[in-house]
Structure formats: structure tokens, C-alpha cells
Amino acid sequence: MSRRLLAVVVVVSLFAFAALAAVTHGQSGEYKIGVLEPLTGPLAFEGKRHLEGYEVMRDLINERGGVMGKKLAFAVGDATDPTAAASEANRLITREGVKIITGTYSSTLCGAASEAASRQSVIYWETSCVDPRFAQRGLKNVFRTEIDGTGFGWYNIEFIAKHLSHRFNMKPNQLKIAFLSEDSSYGQGVTEAARKRAKGDFGMQEVAAEYYAFASTNDFTPIIVKLKQLNPDIVHHIARGNDAVLFWRQSREQNFGFKALVHAGATGYGSPDFGKALAADGNGPFVLAEPGPGFKVEGLKPEAQKLEKDFTEAIKKRTGAEPYASHRLAGPGLWLLKLVLDSAKTDELDKFRGAVMSLDIPVGSLINGWGVKFAENGQNANERVQHYMLQWQNGQMVTVWPEEFTTGRAKWIPLGAWDSRK
Amino acid sequence: MDPARRLGFPQIDVLAQLGVSTILLGGIYALIAVGLTLIFGIMRVVNFAHGEFLMLGMYLAFWAWHLWRIDPYVVLPLGAAIFFVVGLVVYLLVMKGVIHASHNVQIFTTVGLSTLLENVALVAWTGDFRFVRPWHSSVVLRLGATAFNLSQVVAFAIAVALTIGLFAFMRWTHTGRVMRATAQDRDAATLMGIDTDRIYRITFAMGIAAVGVAGVLVSPLYSVYPQAGLQFVLLAYVVVVLGGLGDMVGALLGSLIVAGVEVVGSYFFGSAWKEVLYFLLFIGVLVFRPAGLFGQRGAENLGV
Numbered sequence: 108m109s110r111r112l113l114a115v116v117v118v119v120s121l122f123a124f125a126a127l128a129a130v131t132h133g134q135s136g137e138y139k140i141g142v143l144e145p146l147t148g149p150l151a152f153e154g155k156r157h158l159e160g161y162e163v164m165r166d167l168i169n170e171r172g173g174v175m176g177k178k179l180a181f182a183v184g185d186a187t188d189p190t191a192a193a194s195e196a197n198r199l200i201t202r203e204g205v206k207i208i209t210g211t212y213s214s215t216l217c218g219a220a221s222e223a224a225s226r227q228s229v230i231y232w233e234t235s236c237v238d239p240r241f242a243q244r245g246l247k248n249v250f251r252t253e254i255d256g257t258g259f260g261w262y263n264i265e266f267i268a269k270h271l272s273h274r275f276n277m278k279p280n281q282l283k284i285a286f287l288s289e290d291s292s293y294g295q296g297v298t299e300a301a302r303k304r305a306k307g308d309f310g311m312q313e314v315a316a317e318y319y320a321f322a323s324t325n326d327f328t329p330i331i332v333k334l335k336q337l338n339p340d341i342v343h344h345i346a347r348g349n350d351a352v353l354f355w356r357q358s359r360e361q362n363f364g365f366k367a368l369v370h371a372g373a374t375g376y377g378s379p380d381f382g383k384a385l386a387a388d389g390n391g392p393f394v395l396a397e398p399g400p401g402f403k404v405e406g407l408k409p410e411a412q413k414l415e416k417d418f419t420e421a422i423k424k425r426t427g428a429e430p431y432a433s434h435r436l437a438g439p440g441l442w443l444l445k446l447v448l449d450s451a452k453t454d455e456l457d458k459f460r461g462a463v464m465s466l467d468i469p470v471g472s473l474i475n476g477w478g479v480k481f482a483e484n485g486q487n488a489n490e491r492v493q494h495y496m497l498q499w500q501n502g503q504m505v506t507v508w509p510e511e512f513t514t515g516r517a518k519w520i521p522l523g524a525w526d527s528r529k
Numbered sequence: 530m531d532p533a534r535r536l537g538f539p540q541i542d543v544l545a546q547l548g549v550s551t552i553l554l555g556g557i558y559a560l561i562a563v564g565l566t567l568i569f570g571i572m573r574v575v576n577f578a579h580g581e582f583l584m585l586g587m588y589l590a591f592w593a594w595h596l597w598r599i600d601p602y603v604v605l606p607l608g609a610a611i612f613f614v615v616g617l618v619v620y621l622l623v624m625k626g627v628i629h630a631s632h633n634v635q636i637f638t639t640v641g642l643s644t645l646l647e648n649v650a651l652v653a654w655t656g657d658f659r660f661v662r663p664w665h666s667s668v669v670l671r672l673g674a675t676a677f678n679l680s681q682v683v684a685f686a687i688a689v690a691l692t693i694g695l696f697a698f699m700r701w702t703h704t705g706r707v708m709r710a711t712a713q714d715r716d717a718a719t720l721m722g723i724d725t726d727r728i729y730r731i732t733f734a735m736g737i738a739a740v741g742v743a744g745v746l747v748s749p750l751y752s753v754y755p756q757a758g759l760q761f762v763l764l765a766y767v768v769v770v771l772g773g774l775g776d777m778v779g780a781l782l783g784s785l786i787v788a789g790v791e792v793v794g795s796y797f798f799g800s801a802w803k804e805v806l807y808f809l810l811f812i813g814v815l816v817f818r819p820a821g822l823f824g825q826r827g828a829e830n831l832g833v
Contacts, residue, residue, distance in 0.1 A: 290801065319800040322760060325557070325751070326788075328550040329795035332543055336536050349658060349752040349760075360669045360676045361546070380658040384752065388667060 138177040140444075141184060141199035143210035143220050148187040150213050153433050157212040157235060158183070160430070160437030163421045167414065168441070174448045186211055189219035196223035206454040207232060209444065212433065214238035221249045230459055234440025235433070239296055242486040248456055250463055250485040252440040252477070254492045256293055259371035260300030261489045262395050266496050267341055268309045270508055271367055274520045275340060280310035285339035285365075287330070287354075289321035289347040289375075297345050297371050305343075314339050321347040327357045335363045340521075342368045346375025351392075352384045359388070359525045366521035369496075371395035373432065382502040389499050390528040391519050393507075397432040398475060398495045401506035401515030408472050414442070415474040439473040476512050539796070542674030547792050549675045555781075555788035556685025557747055561761050562768040562780040563692055564739030570775015571712040571732045572628065577639040579765065580758025581646035582737050586612065586744015587661075587753040588654065594661045594748075601661060601745050602683070612741025616734030628729055650755040659753040666749035680749040687746060689781070691739060696777040708732055712775060767811045773821025782823060786810070 142161055145154035165179050173179050182203040184195030192211060199205050200223075208224050209232040211217045217236035224231040225246050233241065233251040237259075242251055254261075268279040275282075284305055288294040295318065305311040314337040317330060331354070334342070342365045344354065351370070358365075370376035370392060377394045404415050418438050422430040430438075443466075448454065451462035463481050470478040470493050478491035496508035498517050505515035519528050539547070561583060568576050589608055593599040619642070627638045668679040699705040711718045711728045719725050751757065768787050772779025787807050794803040814822060 317799055317801075319795075320804065323763070323804065324800060325760060325764075326550060326554045326792065326795075328554075329547060329792045330800055332546050332550075333536070333796050336543065349754075352658075352660075352752060356667075357678075359667075360678055362676065378658070380660075380752070384658070384660040384662070 136177045137180040138174050138448075139180045139182055139203065139205055141196070141203060141205035141208035142181045143184045143186040143192055143195055143199070143208060143216070144212055145187055145216060146183075146185040150187075150216075154186075154212050156431050156433035157210075157437045159422070159425060160434035161209070161441050163418060163425060163434070164438040164441045167417055167421065168445050174445050175452055179445070186216050186220060189216055192216040192220040193223040196220045196229075197227075200224070200227050200229050206230060207444070209234060209441065211236060214241075217241055217251075221246065224248060228456060230454065230456060232440070232444050235436040237293075242482075242484045246485070247460065250481065250487075252443050252479075252487050252492070253436055254487065254489050254494070256296035257300035258489045258492065259395055259494070260297040260302075261304055262494045262496075263297070263301050263343060263369050263371055264304040264309065264311075266393070266395070266508055267305075267343075267367070267369060268311075270496070270517070271341070271520065275366055277340070280312075282309075282341055283312045283314045283337070283339045284341040284343055285314050285334050285337060286316040286343045287334075288318055288343075288345040289350060290318040291321075291347065293372065294318070294345040294347065298343070301343055319350070321350045324350060324353070327354045328361065331358055331361045331363050334365075335361060340366045344368055344370055344376070345372070346370060348374060348378070348380075351375035351378070351381050352389075355381075355385065355389060355392070362525065364522070364524070368392045368522075369395070376499070377504075379504075382499060382504065386502045387529060390501060391522050392499050393517070394497045394499070394504060395494055396497050396504070397435050398506045398512065399497055399504050401513040402495070403511075403513050406471065406512035407474070407476060408469075411472055411474055411476075418474055435475045439475055439477055442473060443477075443479060471512075543796075545673065546675045547796055549677060551785065551789040551792045553677065553681045553685050554792065555785035556681070556688040557743075557750070557784075558761070558764055558768055558788055559692060559781045559784035560684060560688040560743035560746060561740060562765045562772070562784055563688075563695055563777055564736040564743065565765050566769045566772065566775055566777065566780045567695065567739065568733055568736035569769055571708050572624075572729050573632075573712075574624065574628070574635050574733075575632070575639065576736070577636065577762075578643035578646060579736075579740055580760075580762030581643045581650075582612065582615070582740045582758070583744040583747075583761060584650060584753075584755060584758040585615075585646065586741040587748045587751070587757055588650065588659075588744075589741070590745040590748035591659045591661050591753045594663065595659070600663045601748050602663075602665075604745050605687075605742060608745040609738045609742050613734045613738040615741070616737030617730060619737065620730050620733040624729070624733055625726070628726075647755050647758075654755070656755055661748040661753065663749055678750070680746075684746045684750070687742070688784075691742070692777050692781045695735075695739070699777065704728075704731065767807060770811060771814055771822050773823050776821065776823055779821055779823035783821070786822070 144158045145151055168179050182199050182205055184199050186192035186195050196208055199208060207230040211220050212235050214236040217233050221231040225248050228248060231249045235253050237256045239255040239257050272279045272282055286298050286302055288298040315334060376392045377396050381389055404412050407415060419430055422434050447462050451459045466479045468479040470491055472478050476493040480488040480491050495506050497504040498507045500518060506513040507515045507517040565579050568574055586608060590601040590604050593604045623642060627635050665679040670677040670679060699709060707723050708728055711723060711725050715725055764787060768780055768783040771786060772783030790807045790810060791803045794806040
């Protein structure tokens with residue numbers, strides 16, 4: 108008897124819940140998207156920052172009218188590893204009923220998550236992973252707002268050709284360039300893209316292309332002695348860790364005089380460790396990265412300036428610190444999704460895709476200076492996703508290029524004698 | 530085609546610099562290898578945690594520098610004493626129990642110890658790269674067209690001194706002779722009244738003290754982080770096998786050979802080839818001279 112009563116109570120309360128859920132859903136006029144981030148495990152640190160960037164931008168979007176006239180809401184999934192990314196994507200689609208998924212911070216996760224979304228024809232909106240294969244699979248439902256690893260090589264050569272060569276009083280095709288890189292897929296991806304563009308677009312003279320295993324290279328002297336004889340103007344070096352400090356220190360010992368060194372990414376020369384290890388002895392290398400000290404908000408279009416200030420303010424209020432790179436990737440990526448949804452007025456794939464392809468926004472329009480022009484493969488164009496060149500100056504990485512977006516200026520062009528860079 | 534071949538045969542100053550680099554890099558490898566060859570040769574224990582003791586030596590130098598600005602060279606004698614004690618403690622707690630066990634058990638134990646130490650360092654000091662920057666780490670000496678880093682020259686000099694010292698110790702002191710006797714035949718040594726347990730204890734402590742010293746000495750040259758030992762330890766095994774197990778002078782010469790292959794290979798063929806080259810050498814030595822380049826025939830079984 109009591110068991111029957113219990114069953115009746117359970118059934119009634121289930122109906123009541125369902126009814127309540129239906130009513131609240133109808134009342135609020137929410138539009139829910141799926142957000143996949145690594146919130147536990149080794150990537151959790153950055154995954155949480157990325158999610159913070161999304162949440163802060165979501166609130167700013169809702170203050171500005173939401174998406175398609177509805178309040179934007181998230182259904183969050185924890186994508187610890189590729190397997191979890193795929194299963195969480197499935198859960199968000201089947202249980203939460205989302206038609207759009209965004210995420211995932213990491214290059215190890217975006218492939219699996221977007222595959223899972225594709226199988227159910229759900230839109231996948233990536234805002235940070237840089238794996239070049241992501242946009243090369245011919246998937247019609249997959250879009251990426253950030254450039255990929257090859258885009259870093261593209262920007263490095265852009266900087267060398269457009270900003271450095273004339274300051275050496277040389278034409279780009281007179282420049283001798285040596286490529287040196289650690290041999291991971293990241294290092295090779297960036298380096299090969301840079302080699303291709305240096306030769307193909309600008310006719311630069313490649314004097315060397317050398318790969319090494321960063322974990323077992325204890326001495327760069329033989330490479331430096333060799334490069335020294337080849338006398339390059341530019342050293343394009345993608346480093347991973349200790350190798351940046353070791354190469355720089357030993358280049359100084361060997362008095363290897365090149366005119367500039369260019370790196371890309373947050374490892375090696377891009378790591379704060381480089382400055383800690385060398386202080387003013389580390390003056391000079393250029394690092395392609397997210398904007399840092401010197402970044403000038405006034406360089407942005409007026410509407411982006413307001414949003415940038417509100418975003419930075421909200422991040423500071425929430426975390427007590429300036430926005431990190433992960434925040435700066437997530438924020439504008441989500442804002443862009445709002446622009447697409449507002450113009451498509453639907454999440455139906457064909458119309459959504461049409462709206463994505465018709466976007467044509469100049470550089471400087473989004474909060475970190477990005478513009479938008481998507482290619483057929485769903486990849487935002489290198490030229491529009493503005494990246495920044497930073498330079499080590501007395502233990503600090505200062506934003507130096509493009510000059511319209513920064514108060515900092517590149518120094519030591521060409522680098523000059525090792526002990527004169529103070 | 531590798532650009533070095535376009536350069537043709539190197540000029541004399543390039544050859545001189547490659548020679549200098551070989552000697553200095555070889556010095557660093559020798560520092561790390563002598564402790565390993567001691568433990569390997571006498572106890573016949575493959576100490577997979579060797580690199581982690583190197584890492585701990587580097588951290589000792591880092592903290593002394595970071596907290597009190599003490600130069601690594603001042604830390605050196607203290608470091609040798611500390612690591613001797615560390616070696617004794619680790620022997621009593623860990624190695625003593627497995628010294629008579631099979632090689633598999635010893636390998637599992639030292640691999641476990643290696644992972645344990647690495648992760649303790651990771652938890653205690655995080656994975657950040659740390660740096661020791663005493664004045665001598667940025668002093669460059671120039672002789673003709675060649676350049677030397679002062680810290681590296683000192684490391685090389687101490688490596689040579691350490692090798693000669695250990696060689697003399699093994700050759701001419703009573704304890705050294707007893708250690709060699711134990712290595713040759715443990716049972717016979719016991720029958721002659723030698724306390725083999727004491728000998729193993731001293732050997733292990735000496736080996737760990739040597740690698741601790743090596744860690745302190747390389748700290749101005751390389752970044753300090755929990756996996757720092759891995760960067761060198763594989764090379765140290767190659768060196769020990771090349772030089773012959775337990776052979777101090779062999780370890781020094783083996784180090785110079787490995788460094789030479791690395792430097793010359795990187796210059797002429799590109800650095801991607803250097804590991805191919807010295808592992809070819811490694812396999813070649815194992816096949817044709819299993820006792821090592823300088824070891825006596827049959828020494829692979831005796832450990833002398």
C-alpha cells in the first residue's frame with residue numbers, strides 16, 4: 108500500500124516538475140547553447156579561465172539585448188579529455204537539446220568535440236584551438252574564430268616583411284632567414300607555414316632550416332657556429348622551454364650577430380621564464396602573442412572600445428587581475444556568435460552558415476582588435492584575426508606591433524652588438 | 530641538403546670551437562656519469578632515479594641562491610655532504626631491501642623512486658622553470674676565435690678532478706680495493722670478512738654525492754625544474770656503457786666521445802641526427818665490445 112502511494116507521489120511530482128520546467132522555459136525566453144571546457148584534469152586551469160571569459164561576455168551580451176531577442180544561457184559540459192569531449196557533446200545535444208556548441212580551449216579537444224557535433228548536424232563554434240587539421244576536414248557545421256598554428260607562421264613573416272625589412276634598409280627578397288625549431292607538431296606547423304610564405308610571397312632567402320628535440324638538446328654551440336657562417340639577417344626560432352634561454356645565452360657567448368629573432372606562441376621566448384632567466388640580457392627577441400603591456404584601446408573602433416572596457420572591467424572585478432589570453436580568446440569569439448545569430452535569426456545550419464559567410468568586418472572591430480572574414484572551410488582569415496608582436500625589453504614583454512594598436516615601440520632594429528642593448 | 534655541406538670543410542676556427550664545445554659538454558656528461566658508473570659497476574644496480582638526484586642537486590643550488598644569494602660554488606662542499614647523507618638514507622630505506630633481489634625488482638624500485646622524487650619536486654616546488662644566475666654564469670672567456678663560458682669551464686675542471694679522485698680512491702685506498710673486491714665476487718668478499726652491506730652503503734652514498742655535486746655545478750647553465758634530470762640521464766647510460774661499467778676514466782672518455790658525436794653530428798648533419806648517431810655507436814659498442822670501449826674483456830660480468 109505504502110509502495111503504491113510512493114509511486115503515485117513520484118509520478119505526480121515528476122509531472123509537476125516537467126510542467127514547471129516548461130512554464131519557466133517559456134517565460135524567460137532563453138536561448139541555450141552548449142559550452143564545452145576542460146574543467147577538471149591537467150587543462151582545467153586554462154579551461155576555467157576560458158569559461159570565465161564566456162560567462163563575462165554572456166552577461167555583457169544579455170545587457171545588450173541577448174541573442175535573437177532572447178536571453179543567452181549556457182549548458183556547460185566538462186571535457187577533461189577527447190573521449191569526455193565527445194560524450195559531453197552528445198549529452199548537451201541529446202539531453203539539453205542545444206543546437207550550437209562552443210568551446211573548447213584546447214587543440215587536443217576541439218577535434219573530438221566537433222566530430223561529435225557533426226554527426227548530429229549541430230553547429231560547432233570554436234574560439235581558441237589552433238590545430239590546423241580542425242578546418243581541413245570538409246565539415247560544413249564547423250567554424251573557428253581564432254587562426255590556426257599555420258597562421259602564426261603567416262604573421263611572423265608578415266611582421267618581418269612589412270615592419271622589419273625596411274628598417275634594415277633592405278627589400279624582403281634581400282633578407283637571409285634561418286629557420287630553427289623544436290620538432291613537435293606545433294613547432295613544425297608554424298615553421299613550415301613560415302617557410303612557405305617567406306619564399307612564396309616575399310622571395311626571402313632561406314639559408315637554413317633545422318629541427319631539434321628540445322628535451323635532449325644540451326648544447327646549441329654547433330648549430331650556432333654553423334648559422335654564424337651562414338650569416339642570416341633573421342633567425343626564426345620556435346622554442347619550447349629551456350631551449351630559448353640556452354640558445355640566446357650561447358648565441359651571446361659565440362657573438363652570433365643577427366639582426367632580429369622572431370618567435371611565436373606562449374612557450375620558449377613567449378614564457379615569462381625567459382625574462383626571469385635573462386632580465387636585460389634577454390633584450391630583443393620578438394614574440395607573436397596576445398596583446399600585453401602597451402596595448403592601446405583607442406586603436407579599436409568606437410563600439411569595440413566600449414565593449415573592451417566593460418569586458419576588462421568585469422574580468423578584473425571577477426578575478427582581481429587583468430584578462431589573460433584565454434579570457435581574450437573566449438570573449439570576442441562569443442560576441443561574434445551573437446552577431447551571426449542576430450543576423451541569421453535562426454540556428455538552422457544553412458541559414459546560419461550563410462550569415463557566417465556574409466560577415467565582413469574590418470580589423471579593429473572586436474575587443475582584441477579582430478575583424479572577420481570566414482573562408483568556405485569555416486576558418487576566420489589570417490589577415491582579419493589581428494595578432495600582435497611583443498618584444499622583450501628589460502625583463503618585460505612589450506606590445507610593439509601593429510603600431511596603431513600600441514603605445515610600445517620596437518627597439519634595437521637591427522639588434523646590434525650584444526652588450527649594447529640596454 | 531644540410532647547409533653545413535654548402536659551407537664546405539670548416540675553417541680552423543670553427544674546428545677549434547667545435548673541439549672546445551665537445552670538451553666542455555663532455556665535462557658535464559662526465560660529472561653526471563661518474564656517480565652512475567660507480568653504483569652501476571660496484572652494486573650492479575641500474576639506478577633509474579639518478580637523474581632525479583641530479584635535479585635535487587640543482588634545486589639545492591637554486592634555493593641557496595634564491596633565499597640567501599649563496600653562490601653554487603660555495604654550496605658545493607656542503608652539497609657533497611648533504612647528498613652523501615641522502616644517499617645513506619635512501620640506501621637504508623629503499624635499496625637495502627632490494628640489493629639481493631632480481632634485476633627486475635631493482636629496476637621497478639628505482640623507476641618508482643624516480644617517479645616519486647620527480648612528483649614530490651612537482652608538488653613542493655611546482656613545475657616552473659627556475660634559474661640560478663651567479664656572476665660567473667654570464668662571463669665569457671675568449672681565446673683566439675673560440676669562446677668559453679666560465680661556469681662550464683669550472684664544471685669541466687671539477688669533472689676531471691672528480692674522475693681522477695675517484696679513480697685514485699678505487700685504486701689505492703683500502704676501501705677502494707674492498708669495493709672492487711666486492712664488485713668482482715660478492716660471496717668471496719663476504720668469506721674474506723668484508724662487510725658487503727657496508728660497502729654497498731658507502732658506494733651508493735658516494736654515487737649520490739657525486740651526482741648531487743653535478744647538479745649544483747650545472748645549475749648556472751641549465752633551467753631547474755622537476756624533469757631536469759631526464760635531459761641528461763639517458764646520455765649518462767650511454768656514456769657508462771661506452772666507458773665500461775664501473776670504470777671512472779672510461780666514463781670520462783665515454784663522455785667526451787658522446788659529446789663529440791653530438792657536436793660534430795649537429796654541425797655536419799643537423800641536430801635531428803645526433804641521437805641517431807650516438808645510439809648507433811651505443812648499439813655498435815654493445816655488439817662488438819660488450820665490456821665497453823675501455824673495459825677489459827669479461828668485465829661486463831665482473832663489473833670492474
